[in-house]
Amino acid sequence: MGKLLFEWDYSSYTGAKKYPHLFKPIDIGNLTIPNRIKYAATEDNLNGRDGFVTDAGVAYIRERAKGVVGGICTMQGVYMDEGRQGQGYVGQAAAWDDKFIPGLKRLADAIHEEKAVAACQLMHCGRVGAIETEYCQGPSDVPQRLRIFRPVQEMTKADIKQCLKEHIETTERLLKAGFDIVEISGIVGYLLSNFLSSYTNRRTDEYGGDIGGRMRFVVECIQEVKKVCGDVPVGIRLCSDELLDDVGGNTPEESMITYEMSEEAGVDYMSVTLGWQESIYPVISRDIPQGNWLHLAERAKQHLKIPVMMAYRLFVPELPNKAIEEGKLDIWEMCRPMIADPLMPKKVLEGTQDEIRHCVACNVCLARLFRDAPMTCYINPVCAHEWDPKYQIKPAEMEKNIMIVGAGPAGLECAWVAAERGHEVHVYDKREELGGTIIEAAKAPYGDDELYGQIRFSKAKAEKAGVEFHLGTEVTPELIEEEMPDAVVLATGPNYIKGTAPGFDRADVVSVLDVIKGTAEVGDNVVVWGNLKPGIGVALFLAKQGKKVTIVGKEKKLGKDINPSFLWRYVGYLRQNKVTAYNDCDIEEITDDGVTVLTYAGYRIPVKADTVVTSEREANTILKDVVQENSIELFVIGDALTPRNLSSAVHDGYRIGIRI
Amino acid sequence: MALDPEKQISSLWKALQGSQEANRRTFYQMRQVAIEFAGPDANPFDIGVKAWEIIGKDMGKSNLPRMNLLKGEEGLMMNIARAYQGLWTTNGAVVKIEKGKSPNEIFIKWERCPWPTSAKEFGASMKEDLLGCDRYLQTFLDEVNAFLGINLKIETQKAIPKGDGVCLRRLYKPEDK
Numbered sequence: 001m002g003k004l005l006f007e008w009d010y011s012s013y014t015g016a017k018k019y020p021h022l023f024k025p026i027d028i029g030n031l032t033i034p035n036r037i038k039y040a041a042t043e044d045n046l047n048g049r050d051g052f053v054t055d056a057g058v059a060y061i062r063e064r065a066k067g068v069v070g071g072i073c074t075m076q077g078v079y080m081d082e083g084r085q086g087q088g089y090v091g092q093a094a095a096w097d098d099k100f101i102p103g104l105k106r107l108a109d110a111i112h113e114e115k116a117v118a119a120c121q122l123m124h125c126g127r128v129g130a131i132e133t134e135y136c137q138g139p140s141d142v143p144q145r146l147r148i149f150r151p152v153q154e155m156t157k158a159d160i161k162q163c164l165k166e167h168i169e170t171t172e173r174l175l176k177a178g179f180d181i182v183e184i185s186g187i188v189g190y191l192l193s194n195f196l197s198s199y200t201n202r203r204t205d206e207y208g209g210d211i212g213g214r215m216r217f218v219v220e221c222i223q224e225v226k227k228v229c230g231d232v233p234v235g236i237r238l239c240s241d242e243l244l245d246d247v248g249g250n251t252p253e254e255s256m257i258t259y260e261m262s263e264e265a266g267v268d269y270m271s272v273t274l275g276w277q278e279s280i281y282p283v284i285s286r287d288i289p290q291g292n293w294l295h296l297a298e299r300a301k302q303h304l305k306i307p308v309m310m311a312y313r314l315f316v317p318e319l320p321n322k323a324i325e326e327g328k329l330d331i332w333e334m335c336r337p338m339i340a341d342p343l344m345p346k347k348v349l350e351g352t353q354d355e356i357r358h359c360v361a362c363n364v365c366l367a368r369l370f371r372d373a374p375m376t377c378y379i380n381p382v383c384a385h386e387w388d389p390k391y392q393i394k395p396a397e398m399e400k401n402i403m404i405v406g407a408g409p410a411g412l413e414c415a416w417v418a419a420e421r422g423h424e425v426h427v428y429d430k431r432e433e434l435g436g437t438i439i440e441a442a443k444a445p446y447g448d449d450e451l452y453g454q455i456r457f458s459k460a461k462a463e464k465a466g467v468e469f470h471l472g473t474e475v476t477p478e479l480i481e482e483e484m485p486d487a488v489v490l491a492t493g494p495n496y497i498k499g500t501a502p503g504f505d506r507a508d509v510v511s512v513l514d515v516i517k518g519t520a521e522v523g524d525n526v527v528v529w530g531n532l533k534p535g536i537g538v539a540l541f542l543a544k545q546g547k548k549v550t551i552v553g554k555e556k557k558l559g560k561d562i563n564p565s566f567l568w569r570y571v572g573y574l575r576q577n578k579v580t581a582y583n584d585c586d587i588e589e590i591t592d593d594g595v596t597v598l599t600y601a602g603y604r605i606p607v608k609a610d611t612v613v614t615s616e617r618e619a620n621t622i623l624k625d626v627v628q629e630n631s632i633e634l635f636v637i638g639d640a641l642t643p644r645n646l647s648s649a650v651h652d653g654y655r656i657g658i659r660i
Numbered sequence: 661m662a663l664d665p666e667k668q669i670s671s672l673w674k675a676l677q678g679s680q681e682a683n684r685r686t687f688y689q690m691r692q693v694a695i696e697f698a699g700p701d702a703n704p705f706d707i708g709v710k711a712w713e714i715i716g717k718d719m720g721k722s723n724l725p726r727m728n729l730l731k732g733e734e735g736l737m738m739n740i741a742r743a744y745q746g747l748w749t750t751n752g753a754v755v756k757i758e759k760g761k762s763p764n765e766i767f768i769k770w771e772r773c774p775w776p777t778s779a780k781e782f783g784a785s786m787k788e789d790l791l792g793c794d795r796y797l798q799t800f801l802d803e804v805n806a807f808l809g810i811n812l813k814i815e816t817q818k819a820i821p822k823g824d825g826v827c828l829r830r831l832y833k834p835e836d837k
Contacts, residue, residue, distance in 0.1 A: 143807045145724045202809050246728040247808060280725070596663050601675075604668050 002027045003231075005180060006115035008034040008070035014351030019317045021324035022332060023349065028307055029233030029268035031180060033117055033331075036324055037071035037345045039064045040271065040311050040333040041121040041183065041237075043089045044076055044375040045368075046384060051079070051087075051094025053103030058110050059387035060375065063342040065114035069349050072331075073116045075107045077123025077185045078174075080166040085137045086191065088125030090372045095170045104177035112178070119181035119235070120174045122167055122225070126191030127152050127200060128277055131372075137163075138194045139201040139208065139217075145247070145278045148370060160207060160217060163191070167221050171228040183235040184221055187273045192218050196258050197242055199249040211254045215261045222265040236262050237271035240296040243279035256303045263304050271333060272300045272310040284312060284336070285569050286361035286447035291319045298328035309333045315359055317348045339365050340380045354460040358453035363565035364647070378563075378647040379454055381654035393658055396421040400486035400633075402660065403428065405475045405623060408436020410638025410649035411491030412458035417657025419465035426485070427467055430474040434459050436493045437534075437639070438646065440516040444537030445544050446573055451646060458653075477626040487633035487660055490624065491653065494617035494639035499529065503590025504614075512538045512615040523610030527552055527595045530615030531583055532561045533645060536570050538613055543577035550607050551581040552597050554616075558583050561645045587612070617643035635660065680752040684774065687711070688782035708788045709795055716796035719747060720803030727804055734763045737812065737831055740804060741766045744797065748773065764835070770827035776820050786821035793819075797829065 004025075010016035016023040023035045046057040065073040078095035079087040087094070094100050104120070111118035130136035130150045137159065138152040155163070171182055186192030194200040195217045201208050207216050218236075226234050238258055242249040250258075259270055274296055275283040282288055290313050297310040309331035314320050320332035337344050340359035347356050362378045377383035385391035400423050404411045407429035419425040433439065435455040442452040462469075473479075480488065496511050498504040512534050514520035524547050528539045531553020543549045551558070551574075558574075558581050559567045574581065582605065588598035594609035620640045627634045635656045638649035691711055695704045723743045729736055738757070745755040745768065754772040759765075779789040797814050805811055814831050818824035 141806075142809070143721065143724065143803055145807065147721065199809075246730050248729050603672055603675075604663050606663050606665065 001025075002030045002032040004032045004034070005112075005117055006034070006070060008115065010035070010069075010349060013349045015317075015349035015353070018351070019321040019348060021321045022317055022345075026307055026330055028181070028235070030231045031117070031233050033072060034070040035068075036320070036331045037068045038119075038309055038331050038333045039068050039071075039073045039338050040335045041074040041076050041119075041123075041185065042335045042339065042365075042375075043092060043369055044384065045089050045091030045372070046374055047091045047093045049090055051092065051096075051100060053093055053100075053106055056374075056384060056387045057093070058106050060384055061107050062110040062114060063386045064338050065111040065116040065118075067338055067341075067343045067346050068116050069346050070115055071117065071345065072119050072181065073111045073114075074119040074121060074181075074183060075104075075111075077121035078104070078170065079129075080122060080124060080170040081163070084132050085130050085135075086124035086126075086163075086166075087131050088123070088129040088190070089369055090131055091374060092123075092131075095173050096166065098173060098176075101173050101177050104174065104179075108178035108180075117181060118179045119183050120177070120179040121183040121185050121237075122170055122174075123185040124163060124166075124191035126189065126194040128189040129191070137191065139203050139214075142200050142202065154203075157205070157207075164217075164220055164224055168224050168228055171225045175229065175232060179232075181233045181235060182225060182229055183237060183271070184225060184267075186218060186236060186238045187276075188239075189276045189278060192221065193239060193242070193276065196238070197244065197249050198254070199242070199244050199247050211250070211257050212261075215258055218258070219261060219265040222262060222267055226266040233268040234266065235269040235271060236267045237273055238262065239274055239276070240272045240300055241274045243275040243281045243283070246280060247278070249276075252299075256299065259300055259303050263306050267306065269307040269309060269331070270300055270304055272297050272308060274312065282569055284361060284366075285363055285566055286450050287569050287573070288313050288361075288447070290315055291323075294319070294323050294328055297323065301328060301330075307331055311335055313361070315361075317345075317353070336361065336365060339375070339377050339383055342386075354456065355464070357457045358450070360450050360453065360646070361447070362563060362647075364563040367563045367565035379650050381651045391658070393417055393420050396423055396660075399423055400660070402426065402487045402489065403475070403480070403483060403485040404489040404491055405429075406436060406491035406493055406638070406640065407431070407434045407469065407471065408491060408493050408638060408649065409438055409454055409458065409646055410640070410653040411436070411489065412455065412462055413650045413653025414489050414491060414635075414637060414657040414660070415467045415653075416458055416461035416465050417654055418660050419462065419467045421658070423660065425462075425465075425467045426470060426483075427462070428470045428473050428475045428479075430472065432472045434469070434471070436491075437513065440513050441534070441537060441646070443516050444541050446540065446569070448537060454646065454650060475623060477623065480623065480626055480632070481630060484630065485632060487635065488623070488627045489656060489660070490621065490627070490634070490636045490640050491638050491649075492620045492622070492640045494643040495620045496614060497616050497618050498614050499587055499616070501587050501589055503595075504587075504612075506590055506612075508610060509590060509612045509614060512613055515613050516541060521611075522547065522613070524548060525594070525609045526550070526611045526613060527587070527607055527609040528613045528615060529553070529587055530617075531555050531558050531581060532615070533559060534617070535613075535615040536562070536574065538615055539579050540570070540573055540577060542613070543574075543579050549577070549579045550595075550609070551579060552585050552587055552595065552607070553581070553583055554586055556584045582607075619643065633660075677752070680750070680774070683751060684778040685782075688778060688784065691782070691784070705785065705788050708784055709791050712792035712796040713799045716799035717803055719796070720800035723800070724803065724807050727808060729808060733810065733812075733833055736808070736810075737766050737833070740801065740812070741768050741831055744768055744800070751775070760830070760832070762832075765830055765832040768829045768831060770820065773820055773827060779821075790816070790819050790821040793827070801831075
């Protein structure tokens with residue numbers, strides 16, 4: 001048994017009984033961690049452009065520290081050089097001078113105040129760094145595959161020595177700031193991974209050559225950091241598979257050698273990752289099944305004696321609990337699940353798992369990083385606003401009777417938030433079940449079923465907060481006048497519309513909702529009208545059934561309502577399923593033979609079709625007038641206000657819920 | 661309204677040709693801009709060739725995400741040849757790819773190319789047109805070579821600007837000595 005920083009007794013919690021392997025201690029070096037949970041380092045871009053820690057960053061990390069219930073909470077990787085070559089993100093924290101120690105100490109203190117173990121990462125971003133400078137550094141000047149990154153300058157031996165010195169000095173600062181664990185980052189294209197990889201390291205000196213040579217710099221870093229740390233554990237994050245075989249990257253066998261050499265050099269744990277930013281394979285999007293990568297942790301365990309930890313599509317506690325039991329994993333790491341719900345493991349422990357706001361693996365939190373934006377979450381409106389009192393749920397100044405029309409994601413989000421604030425909330429929906437159009441959206445293929453998790457979450461929260469549901473009840477002007485609530489929230493979802501071109505009134509023109517419900521007859525040759533997410537979802541749904549599908553949409557770009565870090569997955573599946581898309585086009589006419597597509601420039605393309613599926617939407621304000629005529633406070637949210645996506649619905653619902 | 665497919669296709673065809681011509685014209689207009697900026701001491705030939713070098717390097721960079729070693733160097737060579745073919749075809753050329761006798765070589769044949777005509781029209785020499793293409797192909801290849809740590813080469817065996825009727829280029833992997 002090692003040194004225990006904080007006492008935790010989980011024995012009375014239902015979650016500890018249900019998931020006993022997640023809530024048992026483990027030793028990392030000389031430190032005993034009370035459970036198997038770790039919030040893994042995540043770049044939040046919440047620091048100042050000068051690298052100083054901000055209130056927003058401290059509040060963000062404090063909430064995650066609360067969530068790990070005694071486990072490890074890792075702050076983001078710090079850059080270590082004044083020249084900022086190692087800086088990969090505009091809001092990355094800096095630690096190249098003692099002047100940064102007070103800010104870093106605030107983070108360590110915040111983690112400790114929540115009785116969690118504070119870890120910090122050393123992160124030189126290598127060939128994906130130099131966000132503020134002209135050139136980035138790497139072992140060799142291999143051209144960038146992606147234009148977003150800077151040209152690479154080959155490091156001299158003096159540069160390598162300097163970088164090593166910066167690792168040492170930064171470690172000293174992290175220890176002064178009070179961190180309990182120091183983690184070295186060598187993943188996704190950062191400097192250490194550049195040295196390791198046969199793709200980016202073509203040096204002929206002692207820092208290149210075979211895997212032993214390519215590991216030299218990493219081994220030196222580990223040894224030097226260990227010397228500074230003494231009893232403080234040192235971990236490392238390395239790729240178990242770079243997924244760079246198309247450009248001559250390391251083999252998985254070589255990756256395992258890097259693991260063994262790291263252990264030999266003295267690291268106290270291994271955090272297993274996979275893929276680079278330059279990899280062409282999907283790793284973390286929701287089309288990848290949960291638990292898909294656990295075999296990599298298992299393989300690492302076969303090569304190592306030190307504890308092995310891993311994140312990557314482990315969003316539910318059942319998977320890591322079982323993996324730990326079976327000896328495939330030691331510690332459950334999380335980034336995105338705790339961006340979506342910082343208290344996720346705490347809720348697991350307390351047995352309120354149904355109140356977890358589950359990440360939908362949309363990767364908007366990743367996409368914003370490359371657009372220099374601060375942390376944001378598709379479904380967690382409070383994410384990165386933890387510091388801001390305006391975003392918190394506070395008791396209402398005056399309790400109201402609120403009628404919410406629509407039990408979709410916007411209405412349900414608004415309902416539970418308003419009810420928690422003390423309002424009396426009634427949710428009406430003409431359907432017999434909760435979820436609105438997410439019910440249909442979640443039936444699209446490639447993991448979209450995970451979208452329904454948001455409905456489960458808000459339902460549980462709403463029920464707990466005492467929201468009353470009136471399902472199978474269509475709200476009419478008469479009902480509003482009869483109930484006369486203090487406020488009405490219109491969250492009816494959008495109107496699905498038909499075009500005005502000749503033929504839209506035909507029987508073979510059907511709605512996206514009816515197609516997914518299975519109540520519409522669909523032929524073998526289908527044109528989907530609308531090139532946003534509903535159109536893409538139904539196109540894939542039908543193409544998977546073997547139908548020939550063509551998308552025709554007015555937007556210039558396909559899927560402009562889908563974030564770029566996920567859109568490429570849909571585009572790939574459309575291509576794989578041979579779906580053609582005519583963007584910046586409209587339907588001019590529907591006839592017995594099919595559809596005439598009219599391009600923006602006036603060209604016409606005949607498309608054979610026996611069914612047209614409409615997925616275009618417009619705002620739905622049908623009850624607005626009656627509410628206003630009765631001088632009732634009115635709010636319109638989600639797609640009823642203007643058709644957008646699940647994220648906008650949830651964020652609208654929350655924002656109105658906290659101010660109504 | 662009855663759709664007349666012939667009318668639609670002929671309109672699109674004209675638009676495509678117009679766009680290809682505009683593309684070539686734009687290159688030579690920008691070349692002229694560079695010549696005037698460079699002043700009387702600059703050699704238009706050098707400026708034109710430099711422009712093709714820069715374009716080739718940038719097109720090479722644009723194609724890096726599509727380069728893939730999984731099918732071996734032979735597959736990669738075909739990958740590169742198809743990239744060249746695509747780049748010229750979109751500008752109005754007819755380009756064919758033929759495998760060589762050895763797996764280490766591929767021949768790329770330009771059976772028709774509108775660029776020499778454009779060069780004449782805008783007062784550039786055939787020497788510049790030929791060397792410009794060579795530099796374009798070379799700097800493209802240099803970028804791919806540097807990216808993947810390989811050493812492919814390209815050589816021009818016949819050239820339309822020299823009166824050979826076709827451009828014929830050999831993309832190959834030099835034999836190890």
